[in-house]
């Protein structure tokens with residue numbers, strides 16, 4: 798049986814991933830193609846007190862241990878959800894993947910190769926969509942959406958500048974579509990569909 802495609806959305810907080818994933822999921826369903834949406838990190842990582850202490854308040858005794866938790870979360874999710882789903886011929890859309898870890902943890906002081914090493918057992922994505930946005934604009938959207946309820950790093954403009962630069966450095970050029978995410982929502986969706994259709998018929 799033909800494996801499903803692993804399509805990964807990456808971008809800064811507020812770049813429009815959820816908006817585009819919802820449209821893409823509807824497109825798959827309208828076209829009678831099997832699709833499963835998921836996200837990283839999973840709730841295992843998000844609800845861990847050590848992770849919350851950092852994401853919410855910036856408290857972190859050892860950053861490498863947080864990177865390990867993110868890698869454990871991704872590796873486990875790969876074994877129980879991602880790999881078996883792809884093997885059944887079901888396409889997966891993932892809200893964030895390895896590249897978020899690479900971009901965020903590099904900005905938090907962990908070496909690129911270390912993050913790669915601890916994530917070595919995961920499935921390679923077929924398609925990566927990077928929703929590119931100026932960090933100031935992304936933060937503006939997050940502020941409008943979440944009000945005062947911001948994460949620690951969302952309060953620090955410099956982090957997002959570094960994270961965006963890291964994304965542009967680590968994303969594999971051959972399989973990444975970089976889209977200007979300040980464009981109209983529908984237009985971005987059309988660009989994504991065109992790209993996916995090109996890969997599918999290859």
Ligand SMILES: Nc1ncnc2c1ncn2[C@@H]1O[C@H](COP(=O)(O)OP(=O)(O)OP(=O)(O)O)[C@@H](O)[C@H]1O
Nearest residue numbers: 810811812813814815816938942978979980981982
């Ligand atoms: N192309 C666009 N133009 C203008 N506003 C947009 C666009 N896409 C999304 N938005 C708006 O920006 C905000 C953030 O979008 P969304 O929640 O989809 O981003 P996200 O990348 O999933 O964010 P996060 O990573 O923080 O969950 C929302 O209020 C959404 O309506």
Ligand SMILES: Cc1cn([C@H]2C[C@H](O)[C@@H](COP(=O)(O)O)O2)c(=O)[nH]c1=O
Nearest residue numbers: 810811837838867893894897898901948
């Ligand atoms: C995959 C991944 C993500 N993060 C960061 C990136 C974001 O700030 C949050 C996730 O929030 P969202 O709801 O998806 O916007 O976590 C991270 O620190 N490590 C990772 O591996």
